[in-house]
Amino acid sequence: MKFKIAVLLLFVTTSLSAQLDRSKQPEPGPAPEITLGDYKSFTMDNGLKVFVIENRKIPKINFSLILDRDPILEKEKVGYISMAGQLLRRGTKTRSKIQLDEEIDFIGANFNTSGNSISGSSLTKHFNKLMELFSDVLLNSEFKNEELEKIKKQMISGLAAEKEDPNAISANLRSVLLYGKDHPYGEVLTEESVKAVTLNDCLEYYKNYFVPNISYLVFVGDIDVDSAKKLASKFLAGWIKKEVKKKEYGAPKHPTTSKVSISDRASSVQSVIKIAYPANLKKDSEDLIKASVMNTILGGTFSARLNKNLREEKGFTYGAGSSLNSDKLVGSFTASATVRNSVTDSAISEIFYEMEKLRIEMVQDDELQRIKSYLNGSFSRALENPQTIARFALNIERYNLSKDYYKNYLKNLSEVNADNVLAMAKKYLKPNNAHIIVVGNAHEIAESLKKFSKKNKIFYYDNYGNEYNKESLKVGEGITPEIIIDKYINAIGDRERLSAITDKTMKLEGIVDGMNVELTMIQKTPNKLFQELNFTVGKQTTIFNGEKGKIEGMGQVLILEGEKLEELKNQAIVNPFLYYKENKVKLELVGMENINGIPAYKIITTSTNDKKTSHYYDKESNLKIREVSSVTSPKGTFSQIIDMSDYREIDGIRFPHKLIQDMGPRAIELNVTSIEVNSGIDDSIFEIN
Numbered sequence: 001m002k003f004k005i006a007v008l009l010l011f012v013t014t015s016l017s018a019q020l021d022r023s024k025q026p027e028p029g030p031a032p033e034i035t036l037g038d039y040k041s042f043t044m045d046n047g048l049k050v051f052v053i054e055n056r057k058i059p060k061i062n063f064s065l066i067l068d069r070d071p072i073l074e075k076e077k078v079g080y081i082s083m084a085g086q087l088l089r090r091g092t093k094t095r096s097k098i099q100l101d102e103e104i105d106f107i108g109a110n111f112n113t114s115g116n117s118i119s120g121s122s123l124t125k126h127f128n129k130l131m132e133l134f135s136d137v138l139l140n141s142e143f144k145n146e147e148l149e150k151i152k153k154q155m156i157s158g159l160a161a162e163k164e165d166p167n168a169i170s171a172n173l174r175s176v177l178l179y180g181k182d183h184p185y186g187e188v189l190t191e192e193s194v195k196a197v198t199l200n201d202c203l204e205y206y207k208n209y210f211v212p213n214i215s216y217l218v219f220v221g222d223i224d225v226d227s228a229k230k231l232a233s234k235f236l237a238g239w240i241k242k243e244v245k246k247k248e249y250g251a252p253k254h255p256t257t258s259k260v261s262i263s264d265r266a267s268s269v270q271s272v273i274k275i276a277y278p279a280n281l282k283k284d285s286e287d288l289i290k291a292s293v294m295n296t297i298l299g300g301t302f303s304a305r306l307n308k309n310l311r312e313e314k315g316f317t318y319g320a321g322s323s324l325n326s327d328k329l330v331g332s333f334t335a336s337a338t339v340r341n342s343v344t345d346s347a348i349s350e351i352f353y354e355m356e357k358l359r360i361e362m363v364q365d366d367e368l369q370r371i372k373s374y375l376n377g378s379f380s381r382a383l384e385n386p387q388t389i390a391r392f393a394l395n396i397e398r399y400n401l402s403k404d405y406y407k408n409y410l411k412n413l414s415e416v417n418a419d420n421v422l423a424m425a426k427k428y429l430k431p432n433n434a435h436i437i438v439v440g441n442a443h444e445i446a447e448s449l450k451k452f453s454k455k456n457k458i459f460y461y462d463n464y465g466n467e468y469n470k471e472s473l474k475v476g477e478g479i480t481p482e483i484i485i486d487k488y489i490n491a492i493g494d495r496e497r498l499s500a501i502t503d504k505t506m507k508l509e510g511i512v513d514g515m516n517v518e519l520t521m522i523q524k525t526p527n528k529l530f531q532e533l534n535f536t537v538g539k540q541t542t543i544f545n546g547e548k549g550k551i552e553g554m555g556q557v558l559i560l561e562g563e564k565l566e567e568l569k570n571q572a573i574v575n576p577f578l579y580y581k582e583n584k585v586k587l588e589l590v591g592m593e594n595i596n597g598i599p600a601y602k603i604i605t606t607s608t609n610d611k612k613t614s615h616y617y618d619k620e621s622n623l624k625i626r627e628v629s630s631v632t633s634p635k636g637t638f639s640q641i642i643d644m645s646d647y648r649e650i651d652g653i654r655f656p657h658k659l660i661q662d663m664g665p666r667a668i669e670l671n672v673t674s675i676e677v678n679s680g681i682d683d684s685i686f687e688i689n
Contacts (some may be wrong), residue, residue, distance in 0.1 A: 039393045040225040046241045047213030051393050052228045053220045055386040061221040062121040070247040071184035078193040084202035085115035090147040092140040124222045135235035145199045155194050157511050160660045161667035166272045166439040169263050169463045176465030177435045179252045188464045213241040218390045252278040254433045257454040264442035267639035271344040271440030274336045281331030283399035293416045294424035295324035296371050305354045316347045345448035358425040362418045462597045473592035481587035481603045491622040493653035498575050503681040510670040528686045529572035544568045545686045650675045
């Protein structure tokens with residue numbers, strides 16, 4: 001009997017296979033009908049619009065308060081909106097920050113604030129308490145200057161970490177070039193703008209924009225509309241409405257011809273590429289679904305054309321992609337990749353090739369169906385999250401979408417055809433009207449990028465999108481590295497006074513990953529070094545006694561040898577620039593570069609063991625403002641960048657009092673708290689047992 005069943009199954013399977021033509025892709029079925037989770041809404045007397053998405057699967061409730069305001073131009077005080085949002089979480093008139101943190105932790109809740117929202121979640125049994133805390137923060141926030149100063153310090157520290165991050169620089173350039181600095185989307189956060197913010201700036205923003213009549217409150221979870229009404233009435237009925245002025249801005253345009261813009265980062269071995277421009281794609285556009293399909297084909301997934309070309313076929317990058325974003329004011333297109341310096345121009349050519357190909361060739365049906373299936377699946381998976389329903393409800397309200405927009409999404413997606421994709425590509429892909437933004441080593445890449453510009457012109461920008469003239473960065477006749485170093489010596493003191501230093505003690509402090517750090521560095525002639533780094537979880541000590549060196553910390557001792565020992569020996573020398581000739585250090589003046597907006601001479605020193613270090617000297621002040629060297633660690637080799645500023649005079653000699661050290665993904669800002677010279681340091685501190 002078992003044998004007969006097996007034969008029968010074989011016969012049926014074979015017959016079915018014979019009837020199927022597997023050379024053709026199956027015709028897609030009709031778009032499935034979807035049922036969106038229902039939501040209810042009501043408006044309070046003060047104008048607050050409340051949405052309720054009931055989901056009883058778990059005893060938990062989420063809330064989100066969102067301001068629906070126009071973007072704001074912060075001008076010379078970029079950052080105050082973000083700071084105001086952070087201050088909301090730093091204490092109220094009835095609770096200190098510590099008390100607020102303790103009460104939130106006690107009920108196991110999440111609670112977050114920003115310049116545009118307040119959100120939180122808790123178990124249902126604690127939600128009344130969470131609403132009490134929320135209303136206290138919303139209605140009774142007490143902005144304190146000491147908290148603002150802490151926030152500003154943290155933001156400046158974050159900026160220091162981003163100063164040499166090519167991705168952060170690229171984002172800054174994209175903002176400025178696409179929108180301009182007179183548009184809220186084109187503003188860039190800087191240390192100067194952070195320092196300019198006052199407590200009153202933050203307080204005025206809070207008073208003027210955290211108002212109910214431009215706000216939405218969304219409840220999601222184990223709650224019904226009647227309970228939501230009671231909670232909103234209990235805690236938010238006293239929130240007073242206020243008129244908020246509308247703001248309007250001009251519409252940014254894409255370039256009339258492609259424009260090549262470079263931010264020169266001499267230490268980069270890779271180029272960060274962005275092909276970008278504004279796009280007139282609004283949130284309520286009828287093109288939105290069709291344009292999304294088109295961009296997903298181009299670069300919206302890992303299997304899209306850009307990644308397949310640049311990663312899989314050419315091996316230029318680990319990843320390439322594109323985005324076509326809609327926005328209430330103005331949308332944008334961006335294609336991006338990070339590639340080796342040597343293939344920067346080739347990668348840009350391939351990006352343009354794929355953009356142009358999509359504009360002139362009809363997409364094949366199998367590729368189109370694959371992308372639509374991907375978008376279908378992404379949408380369907382998103383529906384499993386109740387927060388998605390909340391987002392849909394808000395979008396319909398905020399952007400004047402049709403009530404059945406999301407209900408019909410899959411149906412409209414299924415109807416997108418190859419003609420639609422071609423039309424969207426012709427409308428939104430502008431390979432001849434794009435900003436070509438590259439952050440990388442201009443010396444290696446600039447010449448090859450001229451071909452993408454109509455007049456072979458390259459525009460140069462600093463880290464924050466300020467343009468400068470590269471042609472002005474030329475070394476004058478008769479300038480030698482020896483002359484530049486002599487000027488530096490005279491700028492900080494004089495050779496005789498510097499030569500008389502026998503020991504130097506410098507103490508610094510800063511913040512690393514939220515931890516306070518203190519660094520003490522002692523040098524004694526001819527070449528002894530003691531360095532102690534204290535941080536929250538421990539201490540690390542480095543010693544070089546003129547012959548031997550060690551690093552001790554976290555219960556371990558490392559005796560240094562070879563290259564590491566030689567590096568420590570060089571660090572131990574007091575004012576090594578005085579002894580370049582004696583120590584047979586080679587000097588090479590390789591040109592000028594823009595360092596944070598400052599024209600600077602670049603000198604490369606090469607020691608007897610072929611260790612190369614780049615030094616940058618301000619053309620105007622003659623002060624040293626940067627040093628770049630290569631550092632090898634267990635995680636690989638990095639370019640270590642140290643920026644120096646805030647020179648102050650100590651005993652007739654000027655020392656930098658602010659140091660920002662960047663190595664790999666981390667940057668540390670250190671501020672000098674004290675400097676002592678010729679204090680008679682005893683040799684016992686340099687002993688190595």
